[in-house]
Amino acid sequence: MNSYQIAKKLKNRYLPNNIDFSLANRRHSFLSECIIPTDIVALSGKGATLKTNKGELIDFASMTVNCILGQNDPWVNANLIAYLLSGRPSFLTTRVGHDYYYKVADRICKTTKMTNSVINHRQCNGTDVTELAILAAYKHRQNGQHILASFSNSYHGQGLTAYLASGLQRKHLFLVHESPVVFLDEPDHTEDIDTQDLTEHDKNTLEKLYDIRDKVFAVIIEPIQVNNSVNTSSKAFLKRLKYVCESSKIALIFDEIQTGFGWLGKITAAERYGVWPNLMALSKALTAGNGPLSALVSDKIYQDIVEGTGAKTNGADIRSLVAANAVMDRLLGIPEQQIPSDIDEDLYKELRSGLLSQFDQKCHQLLLYLKDLQSLGKGLIGKIKGDGLIRGLEIVNAKGVNDALMAKKLQLQLLESGVLVRQNQHTLIFKPPIVITEKEMAKGFGKIQKIISSNL
Ligand SMILES: Cc1ncc(COP(=O)(O)O)c(C=O)c1O
Known part of the structure; x- marks a missing residue:
């Protein structure tokens, strides 16, 4: 039997409804000094969105390992399978x-x-x-x-x-x-x-x-x-x-x-x-x-x-x-003759032009959302830092002093509400994948706005 034939028989093994959630209780066996997984368990992922046992999680942190293509990029997956x-x-x-x-x-x-x-x-x-x-x-x-x-x-x-x-x-x-x-x-x-x-x-x-x-x-x-x-x-x-x-x-x-x-x-x-x-x-x-x-x-x-x-x-x-x-x-695109002709139209177009050609638009969109957040969060949000899709949002206290504790608190509240950002010192780090859609951005920033408002 070849790998393909066996894989077909293993289809059920990885289905989200086969996950043993009781394993999440063992998370405390991780070293206390390491980052301990929370009780959020990932079921499936596509682009910037993870489905979890606690609902949808929009990933504005690219999982911290620089997943610029988000989860399960169809082209990367297809190449790996092939x-x-x-x-x-x-x-x-x-x-x-x-x-x-x-x-x-x-x-x-x-x-x-x-x-x-x-x-x-x-x-x-x-x-x-x-x-x-x-x-x-x-x-x-x-x-x-x-x-x-x-x-x-x-x-x-x-x-x-x-x-x-x-x-x-x-x-x-x-x-x-x-x-x-x-x-x-x-x-x-x-x-x-x-x-x-x-x-x-x-x-x-x-x-x-x-x-x-x-x-x-x-x-x-x-x-x-x-x-x-x-x-x-x-x-x-x-x-x-x-x-x-x-x-x-x-x-x-x-x-x-x-x-x-x-x-x-x-x-x-x-x-x-x-x-x-x-x-x-x-x-x-x-x-x-x-x-x-x-x-x-x-x-x-x-x-x-x-x-x-x-x-x-x-x-x-x-x-x-x-x-x-x-x-x-x-990221860069490939010659048209290397793209399979009968694939999804959007993917075809993206492969022809490369995702970096959409970069300015994505980057502009992210910055607009962050600026809106900055106006909304006056007194809590300081400077917007960084460039491109690497952005930091400084969190300050009423005196305008950097506030690392508040940044941590916000990060945890955001995670609870279904948004993943990174926190470093007094800064919330946004590094969304380039494939993030307008809908995901709108949904994610909607949740962030709510959390910011509730802390003003
Ligand atoms: C700038 C920089 N250099 C080096 C490293 C180390 O990489 P790794 O954690 O894969 O060893 C990191 C990790 O995040 C990093 O951000």
Whole structure:
């Protein structure tokens, strides 16, 4: 029997009405320090909407793993099913080649517009790939360069290197007692990415970097610090940063784990800002939640990594590569002759033009809703931060002071009412999938308005 024939027999196994809800009572066996699943149990999902045992949940957070295509994207699912049924290998050691190794690597290099790049893709997470980026820059360092420059309140994951390199994670550092990391002040938040003006504060930060330039082998930065209340760098800052790095032979690393793959209307923040790093770390957004994969994209000279440091055993899961390829199809579109002619008309059109072509409209719509919310919530809602589909809504108290407790309270109330947003410090984070429909936006923001009004 082949997989297709067996799958037909398993149809009932995954039906929502076969879910054992009593299992939800065991959720307290999760470590108390981890994020414990609530008693909301997901039954099914489509786009930005989850059906749960407590009713509908509109996902304005893309499940936090950068599911830019929401749930069950039909094209990604179809490609995965077709691949699974093809009989081709499901997993390979990287010592055995596969056309998708080359095809996807090549496509990621092209779509990220990182010229002359190579790619190290692996079945792992964001923490691993930022470490790999730092390692690659370190191996390539010049004489006398031993410092890694990072930024205060940065977040690069949960591993030893990430604890060293992240402003927010230093409190977790263990085993290592001396640190070669210098933390520069986080970039000034800008309301307008495209501003040409460098603030005094940013000028001083760059001067500090300039003063130690001979000792620095790399600078690692998130163009938008999502985990720092969506602190958004300006183009002026990133351009000058690039200039300082280039003129001092310092490797510039962009951690694009939050910003990469469509969230700012372009494939990368680098493209949105018009500033390209030497090394770009991409991760979970590559497959939009359809399998583990990360990619370090950089000039070849950085990737002559010593054996045993850069090529982990896990290589890349072929199914994740198939998913990443289908995600690129969705975002960028594909030639008409590659689209099956007898598919759903809307999907056909989207595949022809790519979802990024609808980005401005989606982004505009989101901003309008957030502005409405801001007017409604005067005294409770402060600034709207971020760019594109990555937005933060600051929550303040009656004195206008940032209010993290209130932000947490609002997030929980929103979850109860059927809306998922993320909360970070005093900020509610909105990162809706690009496939969110007008109806979903209207429904979700209707619920948010009610919760905001009831807290005024
Ligand atoms: C900017 C940034 N870098 C690195 C990471 C680490 O990724 P992971 O949790 O997959 O290890 C994250 C996780 O959210 C992140 O937001």
